[in-house]
Amino acid sequence: MVRSSRGEVSPGMWRREAGTVVRRVPPPAEQMTAPFAIIAGLQIPRVPTEWAPHSHALHELVWVRGGTLTSRVEDRIFTVSEGYGLWMPAGVVHGGRATAGACFHEAFFAPDRAPFAFEEPRAIAMTPLLESLLTYLSRTDLDAAARARAESVVFDVVEPSEHRFALQLPGDPRIDAIAEALLDDPADGRSLEEWAQWLGISDRTVTRAFRHATGLSFAQWRQVLRVHRALALLADGLDVTAVSETLGYAQPSTFIASFRRVMGTTPGAFFDAGGSGGGVRNPVSPVQDS
Structure with missing residues (x-):
């Protein structure tokens, strides 16, 4: 843990911005089972937002527009900005922080239905095609066939970036x-x-x-x-x-x-x-x- 010069405790990341809202995520046992292979959504914090350390029952892919996202995983800090996302495997404990006004996107992948598995957090190249597909999958009016087709393409285009935005702490x-x-x-x-x-x-x-x-x-x-x-x-x-x-x-x-x-x-x-x-x-x- 890092204590800032203003006496605030943060999860080993940068000094907490004034007005930061801290959110807590339910433990995996309380999280819903995915009804689909991929669940996509959107949040816009509008204020500096911090997520207390937590893990998910599903794989998570997060990315932002108009800001940055920082995540702490044990002794590593990941900082991702526009053009990149962060893949967080199911069960990995992590804390996160989004800057004020960042347009925060997330998608969850059911582990038993994803044809691949990244065992470690990975930077993902958020290509326009991948973002468009995940935005499409956030719709609630898709029939099963349309959703299955889109999900299969997502699985084809999700690629780890060759660039790692990880700072190794000693x-x-x-x-x-x-x-x-x-x-x-x-x-x-x-x-x-x-x-x-x-x-x-x-x-x-x-x-x-x-x-x-x-x-x-x-x-x-x-x-x-x-x-x-x-x-x-x-x-x-x-x-x-x-x-x-x-x-x-x-x-x-x-x-x-x-x-x-x-x-x-x-x-x-x-x-x-x-x-x-x-x-x-x-x-x-x-x-x-x-």
Whole structure:
């Protein structure tokens, strides 16, 4: 758990926005059995919304328009914006948060009727065809034959994205306090040496712990974390200069270069492409120290 500087407790994600509504989901045993192979729906929170940790009896696919969705699954944080969705397998405990005004979509898949199974949370490419099919399946006037035809096409076009929007948290008690502090304030610019001194350990221990736990150096991990946060800030309408200042960069050009290292494209190109720019790379892949 992460406690923000304002004393609010959040499920190990970003600092909670003012006015956030926390919703609780019934346990799987209380959830309805799916009458169809796929159930699609739509929610528009209109206010910052957080879902307490929960799991579903069905596989879940969620995506947003006009905002971002962040989900915490054990020691990973997934941040998805327009153009991508997040597949959550049945039974996986997760918490979630949608930014204010985000148009939130969800679809549920009956495990015994889905011809595939992703055993881990996966980023899904939300192509126009897939979104159109799921919107079609949200109708209540479809006959059984029409629904079956549409569901079969959905099963054909659901594809995991080659890009993973997952931030690996250390899960190491020696350095977890650093991760929590940076989740609360990504702009915290303390150096590796200053963090080590704060914890009373050597900077070599911090370096080795981050590399072993996340596959990244401390500088690389912080860079990825800031880009994850930038996705939400940019989707909320902040311009590059404001995001750069919020995340502690000395100037916008430095932030843009950092974003490009992690995402493979600039912030403007990424969002102009609806979040699916062709050059986007795996945000957990190694990047250059800076």
